[in-house]
Amino acid sequence: MAYAISWIHVCACKRVRRAYHDRVSGTGAETATTTLARLISGAQVARMISVAAELGIADLLADGPRTSDDLAAVTETHPPSLFRLLRALASLGIFAAERDGRFGLTPLADLLRTGVTGSMRGLALFQNDAWYWQVYRELPYSVRTGQPATEYLWGDGLFGYFASHPEAAELFDSGMASRHAETNAALANAYDFSGIDTLVDVGGGNGSLLATILASHPNMNGILFDLPRVAEGATGRLAQAGFAQRCQIVGGDFFDSVPAGGDAYIVSNVLHDWQDQPAAGFTLARIAPLPSRTGAGVLEGQPATT
Numbered sequence: 001m002a003y004a005i006s007w008i009h010v011c012a013c014k015r016v017r018r019a020y021h022d023r024v025s026g027t028g029a030e031t032a033t034t035t036l037a038r039l040i041s042g043a044q045v046a047r048m049i050s051v052a053a054e055l056g057i058a059d060l061l062a063d064g065p066r067t068s069d070d071l072a073a074v075t076e077t078h079p080p081s082l083f084r085l086l087r088a089l090a091s092l093g094i095f096a097a098e099r100d101g102r103f104g105l106t107p108l109a110d111l112l113r114t115g116v117t118g119s120m121r122g123l124a125l126f127q128n129d130a131w132y133w134q135v136y137r138e139l140p141y142s143v144r145t146g147q148p149a150t151e152y153l154w155g156d157g158l159f160g161y162f163a164s165h166p167e168a169a170e171l172f173d174s175g176m177a178s179r180h181a182e183t184n185a186a187l188a189n190a191y192d193f194s195g196i197d198t199l200v201d202v203g204g205g206n207g208s209l210l211a212t213i214l215a216s217h218p219n220m221n222g223i224l225f226d227l228p229r230v231a232e233g234a235t236g237r238l239a240q241a242g243f244a245q246r247c248q249i250v251g252g253d254f255f256d257s258v259p260a261g262g263d264a265y266i267v268s269n270v271l272h273d274w275q276d277q278p279a280a281g282f283t284l285a286r287i288a289p290l291p292s293r294t295g296a297g298v299l300e301g302q303p304a305t306t
């Protein structure tokens with residue numbers, strides 16, 4: 001049985017690697033079978049990336065390539081298994097397998113380092129946290145009933161779960177910041193914010209979008225609004241970024257009320273967390289009636305799966 005499972009696993013990994021190689025090298029047009037096989041096997045790739053992120057492999061390679069035995073000693077892992085993991089990831093373009101047997105960084109691996117600009121380590125960790133797999137395991141429930149799996153699992157939904165699981169919440173918040181760093185910068189540059197003295201970011205998370213916009217608009221002030229737990233966490237981050245004087249941080253529930261006094265309101269990557277009715281409820285009932293000068297902007301960048 002164990003042999004069969006590991007054989008299936010090896011075959012699946014080979015299929016993923018072959019399909020990826022074909023795609024990145026442009027050497028073979030991907031057939032429908034290989035495309036579908038690659039997509040079906042996506043969970044394996046996601047899991048491998050997250051294990052490397054958990055072990056902090058990319059950080060350990062920041063000063064140059066190292067052998068997998070060396071990395072296994074530092075991470076207290078099984079050397080041959082770590083070697084297989086790194087080799088599989090190298091075949092996907094994440095990590096470079098050197099001729100001398102060492103592994104190094106690639107542009108993709110570089111984004112798995114902690115604290116680098118655009119780091120996606122937080123995303124790799126939160127999208128592979130135990131709760132995330134639990135939710136997707138219950139996807140059939142949502143498809144059958146039209147109800148959120150998060151409520152089926154925990155009664156008061158994802159944000160209720162976070163209230164009693166601060167470590168998962170912290171990973172989620174930092175994952176959100178890494179997920180949207182690139183679009184935040186693009187938005188700050190692309191949109192004409194002139195005429196906005198005070199911008200309110202509703203469900204603004206740890207403040208990374210607001211900080212990016214304030215940085216390029218020195219005369220603008222901001223109000224970050226989120227659940228009290230999240231707002232509290234954003235206070236230090238915004239102060240550290242030098243916005244303590246220009247940014248007010250307000251904790252609350254947008255289903256009850258949203259801070260008044262903004263010239264414009266931004267709602268970024270929030271609506272996809274809710275079913276249509278509550279999402280429309282808080283935007284239409286709480287934000288739309290506020291006397292803002294320039295209105296409300298909705299920014300949603302999530303793939304259609306969420």
Ligand SMILES: C[S@@+](CC[C@H](N)C(=O)[O-])C[C@H]1O[C@@H](n2cnc3c(N)ncnc32)[C@H](O)[C@@H]1O
Pocket residue numbers: 159176177180202203204205206209225226227230252253254255267268269270273
């Ligand atoms: C998917 S995150 C998006 C964060 C951020 N706007 C971004 O683009 O990265 C959704 C945010 O909505 C916040 N949120 C959820 N329910 C809320 C509520 N009832 N009132 C205020 N904020 C809420 C969460 O805490 C979280 O920060």
